[in-house]
Amino acid sequence: MDPHLLRTFVTVVRRRSFSAAAEELGYTQSAVSQQVAALEADLGLTLLRRRPVAPTRAGERLLEHAGPLLLRHRAARADVLRAAAGPAGRLTVAASPLALVPAVARALEPGGPVVTLRAVGRERVAEQVASGDADLGFVDGIAAPSDPLRLPDVGAPAGVRIAEEELVVILPGRHPLARGRGLALAGLADALWLHAPAFVPVERLREVAGGGAFRTGFRYEGHDLRTVVNLVASGHGLALLPAPVAAGASPAATLTVPLTAPRLVHRVEMLCGPLASGEARAVADRLGA
Template sequence: MDPHLLRTFVTVADRRSFSDAATELGYTQSAVSQQIAALETDLGLALLHRRPVAPTPAGERLLEHAGPLLLRHRAARADVLRAAAGPAGRLAVAASALACAPAIVRSLSPGALGGTRVGLRTVARERVAGEVASGAAHLGLVDGIAAPSDPLRLPDVGPLSGFGIAEEELVVVLHSGHPLSYRRSLDLTDLTDALWLRAPVAVPVERLRELAGGGGFRTAFGYDGEDVRTVLNLVAAGHGLVLLPASVAAEAVGTMAGTMAAGVPLSSPRVVHRVEVLYAEAAGPAATLAAQLRQPPSSTPPGTSASGS
């Protein structure tokens, strides 16, 4: 399948409109219609209902494959261009919000990289690997939770190198008046009936259900930002619980006067917050920084950060 036709199909399916897709892609509506017709002819199947515009069953199945296929196509193109271009004078780093611990960010200084200019931007956890594979970033910093010393589960977006640079315990952050706030530790299965806060910087509720091996973990409030203090304010206001790295929770709680949030270590299941480095280049500034960050992941006590040097 022609990736250009596939991209047009995905855009039309997402926008539910041929004209809106044409505007987004910079084509005429006639050109978009012709590209969809060409793709349907190639497959011998109708992929879109026209009125209203919506994927057919075959179109729904193709959408399941389209995202990974297009990403792998971009990754292959970026890999070839990287090899041809040679070392870059600027290092673009994509990072999930909680992967940017102070000690890690200090390693991004131009002096440590031979004068290379560094640009850092935060993206959603699930996008970091794709940003590196597609060439949008030279290096990625991604966080998540895993069993101690186990690698994170990342999307298969192409050939990437990666390794862990930090691990630390997780804590349940809850209102200081909560009946469980005075416990020395908590088991996740004891919290399935609790009300949780949905926030990008916290461990996703879906992952909590997976770890607990069941349902529960209701949410009634969602926060779409990445400011940890706002998350703690929402917890203190009784909008739900969150699971955060110990150092993040301790630093935020410690700098908030009169906070009504408290953190209790998670004792079971035995999982940790882990930060990994991802890169595609075998040489150049990205590999230099990766080498500086490389060290075996170490357990980090609450209130501190771990990183390579």
């Protein structure tokens, strides 16, 4: 299958419109229609219903394969270009905002390759590594002590555990629960929470608590930790953060209380793809050791 035709098909399905897909891809609408028709002719199957635009059963099955196939195509291209350029002494690292624990920072040695550190959302770290856009990935999340992080199914390798840290609830200093010795997440389901997807998405709190409202008073879509703790201090909602991070970032107007139930940790995992550069494998080996 021609990857360009496959990319066009995926875009049409995602946008649910031939005209919207044409605008995004920079083609004419007739060119998009011709590309989808060419893909259907290649497979001998109807992949899309036209009115309304929606995948057929065969189209849905193709979509299951399309993401990993397109990512591997991008990864192969990136690897060939990197090999043709020769040793560059450069390293691109994709990391979610709370994934750069001290062990990771030490492994990126000064005087080594030139490092480009790219802060991305958790869901994009695996995609960047699988596609070859990043040599290494570091992703964080909340998990039970014995469970790995759940990563998007994009063909990325399994994560290697790098660090685990205790979790604490950050509250305004005047909050009635701020003086407790420990807090259970289920008991905080009716509290007001700060929704900061880059740090702790409220959806994940509901999931690990087994339900509950977890009301949100403010949504912060940035990557700055100081903003998060200042919003908590100002009464915009509670937050759940790794204990070392909270200790270093919390202003005097906030207090931290350990999370005692359920038993959860903040985990950091490393992703290193099969086409990773020599520099990336050297960092991975240092962390593995």
